[in-house]
Amino acid sequence: MDHTINVTVIDREGEAHTLEAPTDMGMNMMELCKSAELPVEGTCGGMAMCASCHMYVDSDHDLPAKSDDEEDMLDEAFFVEDTSRLGCQIHLADDLDGLEVRLAPVGK
Numbered sequence: 001m002d003h004t005i006n007v008t009v010i011d012r013e014g015e016a017h018t019l020e021a022p023t024d025m026g027m028n029m030m031e032l033c034k035s036a037e038l039p040v041e042g043t044c045g046g047m048a049m050c051a052s053c054h055m056y057v058d059s060d061h062d063l064p065a066k067s068d069d070e071e072d073m074l075d076e077a078f079f080v081e082d083t084s085r086l087g088c089q090i091h092l093a094d095d096l097d098g099l100e101v102r103l104a105p106v107g108k
Helices: 029-035 068-076
Strands: 004-010 016-022 054-057 084-086 100-103
Touching: 004 029, 068 084
Parallel strands: 004 100
Antiparallel strands: 004 016, 054 084, 054 100
């Protein structure tokens, strides 16, 4: 079985990046974006303790519910929308093939 999916990340300039993402390495979207050198910080290292990997899920994938920690961080983030998620909390899995996300703006 192939353990790679394709995900599309739209950067802050509106450019789409289609990335091959491994699903057998325990990676999340923040780590994938960093490995592709997209402008995602992940300051807290994926612990849902900052919002530097804030992104919007544009596709209609069924993601796990937000944890209390993720909800708390998004409550403090800027530019939050209904589809806001922390990239570090989106774990790459086979059922996320075709996932499309947009990087949230940075700022105050």
